[in-house]
Amino acid sequence: MAANAAVVRDEAVQICDGRLNLHVKVAGEGSPLVFFHGLFGLAWEPLLDQLAGQHTVYAPEHPGTSPGDPRAIDEVRTFWELMLVYEELIRALGLERPVAVGASYGGMVAADLAATFPLLFSRLVLLAPAGLWRDEAPIPVVEMVSGPPERLPKYLFAHPENPGARAIMAPPADPALIPAAIAQQAWNIGCSTKFAWPIADHGLGRRLHRVAVPALVAWGRQDALVPVAYAAEFGRSIAGSQVEIIDDCGHVMQADQPEAVWAVVSKFLSA
Amino acid sequence: MKVSLFEQVPYRYIPEDFGEHYSSVVTAPYHVVDPARMQESLYSAYAELMLGARSGFDGIGVTEHSQSSYDISPNPTLLAMAVACAAQAEGLDIAITILGRSLGKTREPLKIAEEYALLDCMSGGRLIAGFPVGLSYDANLNGAVPAIETRERAREHRELILKAWSASEPFPWNGKFDKYGQVNIWPRPVQQPHPPVWVPGGGTPGTLRDILRNDYAFTYLSWDGPKLVGRGVFDRYWDMAEEMGRDRNPYRLAFLQVAAVAETDERAEKEYASHLLSLYRNGLGAIPGTAMAVPGYVEPAAIEAMLRGGGPQGMLARMRTATYRDIIDAQVAIVGSPATVADQIEAFVREFRIGNLLIMLQNGTMPRALAEKNISMFAEQVLPRLRPIWDDEGWVNHWWPQAQGKGNARPTASAASGTTSGGEA
Numbered sequence A: 001m002a003a004n005a006a007v008v009r010d011e012a013v014q015i016c017d018g019r020l021n022l023h024v025k026v027a028g029e030g031s032p033l034v035f036f037h038g039l040f041g042l043a044w045e046p047l048l049d050q051l052a053g054q055h056t057v058y059a060p061e062h063p064g065t066s067p068g069d070p071r072a073i074d075e076v077r078t079f080w081e082l083m084l085v086y087e088e089l090i091r092a093l094g095l096e097r098p099v100a101v102g103a104s105y106g107g108m109v110a111a112d113l114a115a116t117f118p119l120l121f122s123r124l125v126l127l128a129p130a131g132l133w134r135d136e137a138p139i140p141v142v143e144m145v146s147g148p149p150e151r152l153p154k155y156l157f158a159h160p161e162n163p164g165a166r167a168i169m170a171p172p173a174d175p176a177l178i179p180a181a182i183a184q185q186a187w188n189i190g191c192s193t194k195f196a197w198p199i200a201d202h203g204l205g206r207r208l209h210r211v212a213v214p215a216l217v218a219w220g221r222q223d224a225l226v227p228v229a230y231a232a233e234f235g236r237s238i239a240g241s242q243v244e245i246i247d248d249c250g251h252v253m254q255a256d257q258p259e260a261v262w263a264v265v266s267k268f269l270s271a
Numbered sequence B: 001m002k003v004s005l006f007e008q009v010p011y012r013y014i015p016e017d018f019g020e021h022y023s024s025v026v027t028a029p030y031h032v033v034d035p036a037r038m039q040e041s042l043y044s045a046y047a048e049l050m051l052g053a054r055s056g057f058d059g060i061g062v063t064e065h066s067q068s069s070y071d072i073s074p075n076p077t078l079l080a081m082a083v084a085c086a087a088q089a090e091g092l093d094i095a096i097t098i099l100g101r102s103l104g105k106t107r108e109p110l111k112i113a114e115e116y117a118l119l120d121c122m123s124g125g126r127l128i129a130g131f132p133v134g135l136s137y138d139a140n141l142n143g144a145v146p147a148i149e150t151r152e153r154a155r156e157h158r159e160l161i162l163k164a165w166s167a168s169e170p171f172p173w174n175g176k177f178d179k180y181g182q183v184n185i186w187p188r189p190v191q192q193p194h195p196p197v198w199v200p201g202g203g204t205p206g207t208l209r210d211i212l213r214n215d216y217a218f219t220y221l222s223w224d225g226p227k228l229v230g231r232g233v234f235d236r237y238w239d240m241a242e243e244m245g246r247d248r249n250p251y252r253l254a255f256l257q258v259a260a261v262a263e264t265d266e267r268a269e270k271e272y273a274s275h276l277l278s279l280y281r282n283g284l285g286a287i288p289g290t291a292m293a294v295p296g297y298v299e300p301a302a303i304e305a306m307l308r309g310g311g312p313q314g315m316l317a318r319m320r321t322a323t324y325r326d327i328i329d330a331q332v333a334i335v336g337s338p339a340t341v342a343d344q345i346e347a348f349v350r351e352f353r354i355g356n357l358l359i360m361l362q363n364g365t366m367p368r369a370l371a372e373k374n375i376s377m378f379a380e381q382v383l384p385r386l387r388p389i390w391d392d393e394g395w396v397n398h399w400w401p402q403a404q405g406k407g408n409a410r411p412t413a414s415a416a417s418g419t420t421s422g423g424e425a
Helices: A046-052 A072-076 A079-092 A105-116 A140-146 A147-158 A164-167 A175-193 A228-235 A258-270 B034-052 B074-092 B107-123 B137-144 B147-166 B205-214 B226-243 B265-286 B300-308 B316-321 B326-329 B338-351 B370-387 B411-417
Strands: A010-016 A020-027 A032-035 A056-060 A098-104 A123-127 A213-218 A244-246 B002-006 B060-065 B095-100 B127-130 B171-174 B179-183 B197-199 B217-221 B253-261 B333-336 B356-360
Touching: A010 A079, A020 A046, A020 A072, A020 A079, A032 A046, A032 A105, A046 A056, A046 B197, A056 A079, A072 A175, A072 B326, A098 A105, A098 A213, A105 A123, A105 A164, A123 A258, A140 A147, A140 A175, A140 B137, A147 A164, A147 B338, A175 B147, A175 B316, A213 A228, A213 A258, A228 A244, A244 A258, B002 B370, B034 B060, B034 B370, B060 B074, B060 B127, B074 B095, B074 B107, B074 B300, B095 B107, B095 B197, B107 B127, B107 B147, B137 B300, B147 B171, B147 B179, B197 B205, B197 B356, B217 B226, B217 B326, B226 B253, B226 B338, B253 B265, B253 B338, B253 B370, B265 B316, B265 B326, B265 B333, B265 B370, B326 B333, B338 B370
Parallel strands: A032 A056, A032 A098, A098 A123, A123 A213, A213 A244, B002 B060, B002 B356, B060 B095, B095 B127, B127 B197, B197 B217, B217 B253, B253 B333, B253 B356
Antiparallel strands: A010 A020, A020 A056, B171 B179
């Protein structure tokens, strides 16, 4: 099932009347698909190679996370402006009704874009999306982000020892690159938590009924960051959506259970 | 030079092994507290500050920390107001330093403007206004401010407060973080256009440039140890001052130093060591490193530079396990006989050109009687040696409040006597 590594190019797009320069990684051929990354920033992961085997994948870097331009985050003041940024980006790229795939924090972004702009996407794939909050199912983003780094894997993976998880957590092989990598990662988290702090609830639950495209909601049963309890609520709120719970799987689903995740995603996208 | 007595407000009965099990901030468990002992701890801080005010210190200082066991000072203006009013009643001419209301944390910046202004009025124009960004754990975890917004918020809040203090007419404020239709605070500070501004910080180039550009006083705290990091920070400050065309007036630099004085060096160590260590191990050292820099609080270039330099160089990062000797060698605390303490302080004051000194004499579990001994001995035997240090250079301390009468004086009495300060007591 391993896809060939795609050839990835970087496209810079100016939006917000020239005030914001967004970087988008682009790969593959076929109908357009936009991938919204999670809290930690964009890493070109195997799931993206798989998606690029069937689509032209556009993976924007969250404002502020592109190296060399950290203060770009200041241009996006509120979550509402973040919605406008991505909607404008999709138009600037000339994409017609792309598929949207969002994971974790990116799932919240994709879901709210689909709710805010019901005609923006053709399909919606949400992998353990944030965006809702119930007191009985707290989402420990603050604890994870402000806690010791060695505890990070327990929030993210059911199997931190799996190759997929290890690849995500591994520092750069060249020790000289490690300081910059740590600094960039911390800043990436800072950029995304700007809109997820301390609770990633911008009222998505009051808008989800507006999602008007086929939607897949997939969740790992052992998710220790965004509890699987939210899967049912997404499923209930988005009419006609399909909910898939994957066993023995934590929050970064594509790392814990790459085959199972690709099976449900590819089936949904080719239906 | 000017020397103020600074106090944190710790819970003085913190269990000896607290730091091994708990964080001293954010999640610090309140079940370790005995309510009567809490009350005693809080009152002792007030009583010691008053002792300092009566003993010849030029001022007192406090700062803000929320949800913390080592400094129970969620709004330092309250404690400072109590001291300010008592000092007025006793005719004590002391400056009141709030080392800082956290500007990056606050969601009500005008409350800070109003409370500082009220304090300046009630103290007869003796406020020194500290304008810190705020610690990451306090702003981002306690205050739930997104880390990446902390500094921007602090900048906007400072601008708003300064404008609110001196504006002659009500004005609207359409900020990024705050919007007000009519800003028109009552009262305005006695000191116009504003009380002296001191900015505590870690000494990054950006902070120092901002301080010098605005002609504020940079305030540095000794937690990292002046021996370890002082030279780098202060050299950078004075070099930058020269580049920016500022003079070498030592009053541009304020410094907070922990000290403990007893009859002899041996006796000082014996009496104070365990209390100092309790502050470092169970207080400052029990703040998780990650809580001091929630992702987004520090820019990537600064993190990268710090990591390339081999990680944090000061003591703060390793206080949890520091020995008494480490603390002393780094001069995080200066402990000994009056002569030892005065020699060491005088040496770095001259070396680094420090004009405004804050001295912290109560630490951790130190009981009130011992803290009072420390305050009295310092006032009687160390302070007189420090006060004249810069006299021969003839600088004016523009960063010291311009007291304008006693807050408790009737206008006619003050006009009749021509009194401009309450220092006759």
